[in-house]
Amino acid sequence: MWKRTTQPIRSLPPHYREAERMRVTEPRRLFWLNVFSIIPLAGSGLVLGGLLAIYNAANAPLVIHALPQSIPSELGLLLVLLVLPLHEWIHGQAIRYYGHKPRYGAKFFVLFATADGALFRRDEFIRIALAPLVGITAVGTPLLAFLPAGLAQWVALAVMMNAGGAIGDIWMTAVALRFAPSALIRDEEDSMRVFVAAPRIA
Secondary structure: OOOOOOOEEEEOOOOOOEEEEEEOOHHHHHHHHHOOHHHHHHHHHHHHHHHHHHHOOOOOOOOOOOOOOOOOOOHHHHHHHHHHHHHHHHHHHHHOOOOOOOOEEEEEOOEEOOOOOOEHHHHHHHHHHHHHHHOOOOOHHHHHOOHHHHHHHHHHHHHHHHHHOOOHHHHHHHOOOOOOOOOOOEOOOOOEEEEEEEEOOO
């Protein structure tokens, strides 16, 4: 499913036309993204909080006791904040996997990873968009079972922050899914452009 079997696309085919542009940092949309980010944040918090409660009730049999039982709050906050560049790095590695060169930066205090001039097939774009949410959640959640409570709470917060911060990726995925798999999508730092094949006249 994740194997790349096609060549990267760097120029728009002549029979494609722009169907939609969605800018994440448009003020009204940015406001609603921040509001809706509460949903994945709260959802992941309930799941992770429940798992931590289960581990504690079971006396955490999988915990690696050689690890420190806790870390200073400053280091914990640093761990949580480091999930932001890690999120973008994972985007970048997914971009690289599909044959393009990632570029990293920040715009309006929002970190991004993009690929200048690159066009992604719809499903490629969706996989790149969701890679950090899926990857960090898939690694961070089971990791809780092996960490002492003092460390596990910080990892849980990092996973929660990543889930909340992925709301833009989820939104862009929802936009991409409105179009056929043949659609091509260009990422432009804070926006996405969707191109679809125009009907050919016989």
